[in-house]
Amino acid sequence: MLNYGDLVFLWSPRKGDCFLLRLSKGAVQGSRLGQLRHDDFVGRTYGEVVQSHNGEVFALLRPTLGEYLRRVKRNTQIVFPKEAGFILMHLNVGPGSKIVECGTGSGSLTCAFAHFVGDHGHVYTYDRREEFSQLARRNAERWGVADRITFKVRSLDEGFDERDADAVFLDLPTPWDYIDKAREALAPGNRIGILVPTFNQIERTLDELRSQGFADPQVVEILLRYLKTDPRRLRPEDVMVGHTGYLIFASKCEPGLYDGLTSRSKGSEPEQPLEDIQEDCVD
Amino acid sequence: MLNYGDLVFLWSPRKGDCFLLRLSKGAVQGSRLGQLRHDDFVGRTYGEVVQSHNGEVFALLRPTLGEYLRRVKRNTQIVFPKEAGFILMHLNVGPGSKIVECGTGSGSLTCAFAHFVGDHGHVYTYDRREEFSQLARRNAERWGVADRITFKVRSLDEGFDERDADAVFLDLPTPWDYIDKAREALAPGNRIGILVPTFNQIERTLDELRSQGFADPQVVEILLRYLKTDPRRLRPEDVMVGHTGYLIFASKCEPGLYDGLTSRSKGSEPEQPLEDIQEDCVD
Amino acid sequence: MLNYGDLVFLWSPRKGDCFLLRLSKGAVQGSRLGQLRHDDFVGRTYGEVVQSHNGEVFALLRPTLGEYLRRVKRNTQIVFPKEAGFILMHLNVGPGSKIVECGTGSGSLTCAFAHFVGDHGHVYTYDRREEFSQLARRNAERWGVADRITFKVRSLDEGFDERDADAVFLDLPTPWDYIDKAREALAPGNRIGILVPTFNQIERTLDELRSQGFADPQVVEILLRYLKTDPRRLRPEDVMVGHTGYLIFASKCEPGLYDGLTSRSKGSEPEQPLEDIQEDCVD
Amino acid sequence: MLNYGDLVFLWSPRKGDCFLLRLSKGAVQGSRLGQLRHDDFVGRTYGEVVQSHNGEVFALLRPTLGEYLRRVKRNTQIVFPKEAGFILMHLNVGPGSKIVECGTGSGSLTCAFAHFVGDHGHVYTYDRREEFSQLARRNAERWGVADRITFKVRSLDEGFDERDADAVFLDLPTPWDYIDKAREALAPGNRIGILVPTFNQIERTLDELRSQGFADPQVVEILLRYLKTDPRRLRPEDVMVGHTGYLIFASKCEPGLYDGLTSRSKGSEPEQPLEDIQEDCVD
Structure with a gap:
């Protein structure tokens, strides 16, 4: 009731x-x-x-969580459910996970992480803006997951306090400045996620990820198209969101991965990651 | 080690x-x-x-789970990570959830559900084809989540055994034939998810959802575009997946919701669900 | 000056x-x-x-013509430049062509045809609504191409007056009702173009095109995404047009093309028309 | 016959x-x-x-011209019909136009221009590679438009020979190096078109266009999605072209347009060019 x-x-x-x-x-x-x-x-x-x-x-x-996150109070651009769902699948997240995130923003992605790590996991989220941290906490409380989150109000200049995180996510204007800090916090072989809105930011972020030895970089954008639901006049909505941001993923690897490779040969043209083509499957 | x-x-x-x-x-x-x-x-x-x-x-x-699911052995079209992540966000799924699904297929979505419901949740999955159920079980075992899944090998003609499920998902050629069974299994106010590849199937599914009183129907498709990751030559991949399927969602509601409405006025032109437009936010 | x-x-x-x-x-x-x-x-x-x-x-x-057509006065949904340009390329249109069109609407596509057929071509356009014809004429006059257009204000029930047209275009709510009329007007081996907004209309139109023996049906949608032009913050626009309509093309062929074919085998799964794959090239 | x-x-x-x-x-x-x-x-x-x-x-x-151009012999990436049609609408092209282009490549866009300028127009196309020019000429001959084209085999270092062109199009790896040459050839107030495949090229091209006083820059990408044409199983093709290139347009303007403007205020966030929104229409 x-x-x-x-x-x-x-x-x-x-x-x-x-x-x-x-x-x-x-x-x-x-x-x-x-x-x-x-x-x-x-x-x-x-x-x-x-x-x-x-x-x-x-x-x-x-x-649903998706519906809630689309409507949380915000004073920033939020991470939308279409990106949040994809992030969950492509980082090492699940019940019991330890997740580290910066910045908190309005707490949309923070809530999604906290929802899925369950009572045995935890989310550590950083933002230097007190008012954002408070807003995010309130948004998390309303979804009932605030007790799974530690909110830290400070800049990342000293780095993260956590080590061996299952996943690290950066949603910052200059993520390339903090990839070394993310690297310290992340468990080896695990994956970092980064969200940026512009092409220029992708370029600098990829450069920094490689120079820090991260493996298997991927960049992806997600387009969502709703349909009008009149069964007699099925068609896409007239207007759609054309852009939210680009998701970048890469995996922490020990030094030496790129030694002896020219920049031209550094995996610059990876195999086509077509979702419906099953080239090799795990046996 | x-x-x-x-x-x-x-x-x-x-x-x-x-x-x-x-x-x-x-x-x-x-x-x-x-x-x-x-x-x-x-x-x-x-x-x-x-x-x-x-x-x-x-x-x-x-x-990652996403990478694993793209490569599971399959003898069917699978539910891909881009859809799986979106489904997680838009159904009532999380640690502790009880999820009911039909059909199992190669178990891709089954694994994703089992991963996120954790040790205190459970997934009940139906498929009448023995070989699919076995393949799905093997795929789940390899990801370490098989003990959270009950595999049932039978048709849905007698309906689901479960009641008060947090979410029901249908991935069948004729989902409209089983929406009444899904309705029985689903807890009131909760959301069903359905995946279909063709426009014609959307039409029949929406008709049946409405005639069974389901509320808030939504239909959405997700397009994913990978970028080539050479920072000096940033651009989208030349070829992308153009289509996997349409996701349909709706919520179980008690009878009477559409009484007295002509078919024309049955919410046929809903508000634009633009992800980045914050019309009303929860307070 | x-x-x-x-x-x-x-x-x-x-x-x-x-x-x-x-x-x-x-x-x-x-x-x-x-x-x-x-x-x-x-x-x-x-x-x-x-x-x-x-x-x-x-x-x-x-x-430019494109800029003009985006801004013509209209009392209908117009055919947009992104579709108009594609239509020009995929029908038999050029200087000297004879084009037949129904309905005129606000005259957007009519103007585009008239622009490219030049002084030696002609466009015949039908609409039963007097006020649309007048609006379209005014829009054509302002672009300076009205003398290449014959505006006819009547329904298509009696069919088109023209024969051996280089191309026929239908932009009507029920194009399937007029494909026989279009067939009479079109020169053999030439291509018809049709614009419809909904999936349901595609279905009925394809059925009718096949039953009238049209060959090589194609259905395509065009998505246009503008970028913000700040070179330091390159990124797509936040909002884009998600849908205008589907373009259907097919070629007039003499009877007998589908004789002896089951409906299942009627070219229902054509070769992938991937634009950047050169399987066979003309020599 | x-x-x-x-x-x-x-x-x-x-x-x-x-x-x-x-x-x-x-x-x-x-x-x-x-x-x-x-x-x-x-x-x-x-x-x-x-x-x-x-x-x-x-x-x-x-x-059709579109079908032909998709299949011309090529030894380069070609300009595809989806881009060619859009280019026709957004440059000042039509029967009688004088068009200047570099590089010729396999002559795909050259043919499209020559098709639509008719017998009273002309296309001047430059490429320094003799074998490309010959291939393009052969492709144009087969479509019957070679007599409307002048093929010039030389680099652009000395600039174009033509002046007062109705439109100039650049399809080169480093278009920013030739915008001054294009400016000389183009009639005042008219529009240049440029095709580039990567984000990085967009950035440099926009910078150069602005520093040369070009007005109204636009960048757009076009996505085309074919549908399978079985009316009983309507759905998009499984695989689509994810990327061909970005189209850049801008208009030649006399000097002084940007005087006194900081770079930040140089029209960096133009009005949303939504195709279906009629904010102001020409009267």
Whole structure:
């Protein structure tokens, strides 16, 4: 049974309007389909059909992590679910993992990490801006994962306190300045993830990753296209997000990997990582 | 220290060639950079630089779940990491979750679910083809998550045995025939996920989801574009995967949601779900 | 030297704001960089630097066809330059061509055809809505190509008046109803083009094209992504057009092409038309 | 009636296989559906159904410019129809235009320009490699447009011979080295087009265009996705071209456009050029 403080997702079958609310005593959410009174939803359960003050019906649903993260309060560009999901799959993350991250920002990716590391894992997240750390903490509290996160408010100049992390993620304007710090924190053979919005940043980051001996660099962008859901008029949405950022991944390796290689031959033209081509499979 | 049975990922700095191996006594992997002898890697640790029989260097890395799933043995089209990561974010999945899935196929998504539900969660997966179930089990064993999975070899005609699942996923040629079974298994207010490759299947699936009262239907496709990683010649790869499938999501709701609505007004033109536009945020 | 009636394109180096104007005596275009007085631009020439009333500089440029068509007055969805350019390349269009089109709409594609068929070609365009025909005529006049176009205001129920057209283009809600009419108008072996926004329309159109013996059906969508042009922060625009429509092409062939073929074997899985793979080249 | 030297496009309804041939006496094209004997097609007309030596039917079709250009003999990366069509719309090209181009390459874009400028226009194309010029000339001859093209075999170091060109196009590894030459050749207020494959080249080209006072820079990439054409199983092709190149456009303007502007304010964040948003339209 739902109570104050719980998160609910309300969706209208008539307009497709939707709202993600944290139930608060006396609060009212305005909508073009009438007022949604929080008090009306206390004592109900997920999956019920509820109404606005003027009788418009809404489905009362359990919010997903993805839906929540798209709507967290933010004072920065956030890491979106499409990137967060891909990051989870391509770093060494899972229940019990120790993850290190900088910067915290609005805590979107921090929450995703904390959600999936479970009670036996932990996330250490750095940001030198106090107000960001506080916002991220609040966002994590509302999703119920704040106790799995240590928020540190300081710059990375002294490096990370952690060692042997299962994964390190950097979301900073100049990630190339901190790859040495990330390297110290990361367990050998494990993978770093980095998010940057511009081509110029990719270039400098790749240069630094190689000069620090990181192996298997990959750069990828993810495009998401929603479809309109009228079954008689199926088609993509007219407008889509054209760009959020580029994800860069690479693996920590001991020194010497590139010794004796000219820059031209440093794996500059890797095999095509086509997802649907099974060239070799593990046996 | 690595031992027989462990998974390793080998990457060449010279060619970008890479191999995901399960170390087996006496086994040898051929490559255009010389033989990779499994015995040579036992006793080493992730992050070391190793060599093929003729002295070509490789980085010895810890494989990620994403890399593993791209290379599992398969006798079906698999669910790829780009979709798996997105599914994780948009269903109610996390440490401790109970997930129900049909069909198992080669077990790619099954492994991803099992990885993230942890030791306190469980995955129930159905497939009527014995050989698929066995292949999927082997793939799960190699990733070390088979004990979190119950493999059931039967058709869905009698429905799922489970109730109150946190999430249900269907990867079947005719998902519309089994949405009633999925509905029985799913906890109220929770979300179903479905993967289909063709437009025609989207149409029939959306129709059935609505007639069964599911709320908040969404259809999305994910395009992934890798970049070539030469920092001096940054550009996308020449060839990319143009299509794997469409993901459909919807939430179980009690009956009556669409009563009195004409089909035309059934949320047919929902609000634009633009990822980077923050229209309302949870407070 | 520019005179009243001429088209000019004004672009600000400071804000990137731009305006496409037809010079009219006494007219003034407002802008956040000050008023642009048409009279100030008469007597100037393309390529000059001009000013708004308060001294903000603008480049005075010759508009391209693409820029013009993006800005024609419209009361319908228009065919955009990205599709128009592709259509030009994939139909039999060029100086001297005879093109037949239905419907006219706002005349965007009509103008593009008329531009490229030159003084020795002609475009016949049908629309049953008088106000659309008039709008399209005005748009064509302003680009200076109206004398190459015959505007017909009637439905297609009686079919086209023309025969042996070099190309036929249909931009209608139910193109499948008019493929027989298009077939009558088109010269043998030549190609029809069709634009539809939804998957469902593709399905019905392909069915009808095959049942009427059209050969070599192709369906394609074009995605355009603009980049931000700050050289220090190169990256794609945040938002892009996710969908305009699908282009369908097929070639008129005499009857009997599909005789004795089951529907399953009717070229349903053509060779991959990858643009950068040269499998066979003409010698 | 078709004769030797004519171009024909053959398409099989059974397999979707297709061939673009120039009919030559005695020539035979092998195919997995039997031999296609050129002599059999002489005297036939476009639109007929013809057969291979063993009775498999093919449609005998008129090739489009787009189909031809995808199959020209090449010893370079060519400009593909998807880019060529967009270029036509966004430069000042049409019947009667004077176009200047460097380098010729395999002549793909040269042919497209020559096709659309008609008998009263002309294309001047430069390449310092004799063998490229000859290949391009042969490709143009086969499409019947060679008499509209002047092929010049020399480097651009002395600049172009032409002045007041309606459009200039550069397809060179270092376009920034030749923008001054292009500027000399181009008529004021007109637009230059440039094709480059890498991010790094975009950066340097934009820098040079600005320092030479070019206005309204735009950078765009075009993604094309073909669909499989089975109406019962509509879906995108599994593999698509992920990258060919970036198109850069800008307009020649007299000096002084950027005077007094800091680099930061030089139109670095232009208005969103969304194709389907009609902010201002020409009146």
